[in-house]
Amino acid sequence: MIRFERVDKNYHDKEALMGANFHLPRGEMAFLTGHSGAGKSTLLKLIMLMERPTNGKVIVDRQNLSQLSRAQIPAHRRKIGLVFQNHQLLMDYSVFDNVALPLKISGYNERDSGRRVRAALDKVGLLDKENLSPQVLSSGEQQRIGIARAIVNKPKLILADEPTGNLDPSLSAEIMRLFQQFNQVGVSVLIASHDLELIQRLPHPVIQLNQGRLSGPLCVMGQ
Amino acid sequence: MALFNKGPTHNASRSQPESSSKRWLREHKEVAISSWQRLWLTPFANLLTWLTLAIALTLPAALLLLLSQAQHLSQQLNQNSHLSVFLAPYISQEQGQSIANQLLSRPDIANVTYISADQALLDFKASSGLEDILDSLTDNPLPATILIEPASTPLSPEAVAQLAQQLRQQNQIDQVLVDMAWLDRLQAILQTSQRFTYSLALLLSLGVLLVVGNTVRLQIASRKQEILVIKLVGGTDAYLRRPFLYAGFWAGLFAAALACLIIQLGVSYLHPSLASLAQSYQSDWQLQGLGWLGSLLLIITSCSLSVLGASLTVGRQLRLIEPK
Numbered sequence: 105m106i107r108f109e110r111v112d113k114n115y116h117d118k119e120a121l122m123g124a125n126f127h128l129p130r131g132e133m134a135f136l137t138g139h140s141g142a143g144k145s146t147l148l149k150l151i152m153l154m155e156r157p158t159n160g161k162v163i164v165d166r167q168n169l170s171q172l173s174r175a176q177i178p179a180h181r182r183k184i185g186l187v188f189q190n191h192q193l194l195m196d197y198s199v200f201d202n203v204a205l206p207l208k209i210s211g212y213n214e215r216d217s218g219r220r221v222r223a224a225l226d227k228v229g230l231l232d233k234e235n236l237s238p239q240v241l242s243s244g245e246q247q248r249i250g251i252a253r254a255i256v257n258k259p260k261l262i263l264a265d266e267p268t269g270n271l272d273p274s275l276s277a278e279i280m281r282l283f284q285q286f287n288q289v290g291v292s293v294l295i296a297s298h299d300l301e302l303i304q305r306l307p308h309p310v311i312q313l314n315q316g317r318l319s320g321p322l323c324v325m326g327q
Numbered sequence: 328m329a330l331f332n333k334g335p336t337h338n339a340s341r342s343q344p345e346s347s348s349k350r351w352l353r354e355h356k357e358v359a360i361s362s363w364q365r366l367w368l369t370p371f372a373n374l375l376t377w378l379t380l381a382i383a384l385t386l387p388a389a390l391l392l393l394l395s396q397a398q399h400l401s402q403q404l405n406q407n408s409h410l411s412v413f414l415a416p417y418i419s420q421e422q423g424q425s426i427a428n429q430l431l432s433r434p435d436i437a438n439v440t441y442i443s444a445d446q447a448l449l450d451f452k453a454s455s456g457l458e459d460i461l462d463s464l465t466d467n468p469l470p471a472t473i474l475i476e477p478a479s480t481p482l483s484p485e486a487v488a489q490l491a492q493q494l495r496q497q498n499q500i501d502q503v504l505v506d507m508a509w510l511d512r513l514q515a516i517l518q519t520s521q522r523f524t525y526s527l528a529l530l531l532s533l534g535v536l537l538v539v540g541n542t543v544r545l546q547i548a549s550r551k552q553e554i555l556v557i558k559l560v561g562g563t564d565a566y567l568r569r570p571f572l573y574a575g576f577w578a579g580l581f582a583a584a585l586a587c588l589i590i591q592l593g594v595s596y597l598h599p600s601l602a603s604l605a606q607s608y609q610s611d612w613q614l615q616g617l618g619w620l621g622s623l624l625l626i627i628t629s630c631s632l633s634v635l636g637a638s639l640t641v642g643r644q645l646r647l648i649e650p651k
Contacts, residue, residue: 107540154650182561209562211350
């Protein structure tokens with residue numbers, strides 16, 4: 105689903121990624137871990153095309169991203185469900201409208217959109233909150249709204265950047281169970297997290313980032 | 328009902344396919360409505376913007392209106408211009424009459440009136456009140472006159488001048504007076520005013536572009552977070568641009584409506600004084616408002632300018648907001 109081939113990313117003279125190789129197979133769920141500033145966010149940004157690599161190839165869903173022009177970026181991003189640490193919800197939108205945003209952008213009509221939004225909210229257990237403002241929800245609930253928004257478009261790939269960063273352990277475990285459920289129905293999932301205690305209890309491969317270098321079971325060149 | 332209940336979830340197709348034109352129309356309708364609703368979140372600020380735009384539109388529109396009507400009036404006056412032909416003193420009354428008849432046969436002359444020297448003296452005595460002085464004269468100092476009305480099809484000032492030149496070359500004619508100088512001057516003034524108005528219209532159109540552009544820039548700045556999130560979930564530039572272009576369209580529409588109103592008020596305010604001025608020149612000329620066609624033209628111009636102003640700004644401003 106995602107393949108990095110000898111990817112370097114430099115910011116001015118600072119090297120954020122050096123010769124990064126890894127392959128996340130279709131339908132796989134993996135963790136990306138490392139201390140803060142190790143380059144986790146950089147790696148996710150390269151997948152989202154928020155940044156371009158200095159050297160090397162990033163391939164997502166068989167598409168070499170360096171071949172995508174600026175105008176093709178939105179279509180690429182629509183294939184990916186993105187979950188943020190700070191959830192990035194719009195506070196002047198209702199819960200429903202926040203979750204419906206990716207569908208609205210893709211041009212769904214109101215009926216289809218409403219059905220899918222409610223299905224997504226049902227999945228994260230917040231169906232009864234659709235008319236509220238995200239402001240009145242707890243941070244755990246806000247994060248689940250963010251997840252509902254990421255999955256509403258039925259993406260093939262979910263990326264999450266520290267999705268449990270602000271949550272207590274029991275809420276974090278709950279969020280991880282949600283991602284596992286999506287993975288069980290075939291969605292590829294890559295989660296950046298430094299919550300090692302939680303990650304080690306889960307049966308998924310872990311990619312480690314240290315000083316811009318990757319290591320771990322998925323980091324071999326091949327195929 | 329559940330989103331991920333079975334099988335591969337990669338199917339992005341909608342359950343109810345919708346034709347692309349239908350979808351396009353629906354999306355535009357939705358944005359038009361939502362941008363309309365957004366207008367009333369800050370009605371006062373919007374009203375100020377619309378008024379600024381309306382004033383920028385009113386000035387050139389009102390000047391153009393006034394000019395087009397003044398030109399119409401000057402053409403009317405041109406039609407009514409007469410030539411006065413003064414005959415040489417030795418011409419007898421019969422000779423004068425026959426010259427008048429000869430002139431009448433010319434195609435570029437519609438009508439002639441022969442006034443003999445005696446008649447002219449009588450008229451002058453009656454109108455001037457200088458009866459005593461005139462009676463003391465032994466000779467009639469006044470020449471016989473032929474008043475010429477040029478052909479009814481409106482003659483250009485050049486054609487009238489040419490006619491006068493031809494008449495001057497006849498021996499029996501002493502002098503030809505054409506009271507055209509003031510009309511020439513009026514034409515020149517009108518032409519200058521026209522150029523002035525076009526320059527003003529150009530400048531104020533630029534003003535409209537800048538005002539709308541600046542308004543849109545502020546709107547984009549206040550919705551930065553929303554734009555960032557929309558970009559991250561894959562909103563296209565066209566999708567992001569649309570609400571701002573509609574905001575520009577609505578601003579143009581309201582500004583044009585206000586400008587029409589201001590012009591209509593101005594016309595009804597000026598109308599009585601201009602009508603009495605026209606009457607003093609025996610003209611039934613009346614100041615007309617914009618009318619349906621003029622109003623429509625103003626609305627189309629205003630909306631196009633505003634949408635253009637918005638689109639010039641929106642692309643650049645949206646590029647400045649990129650998720651980091």
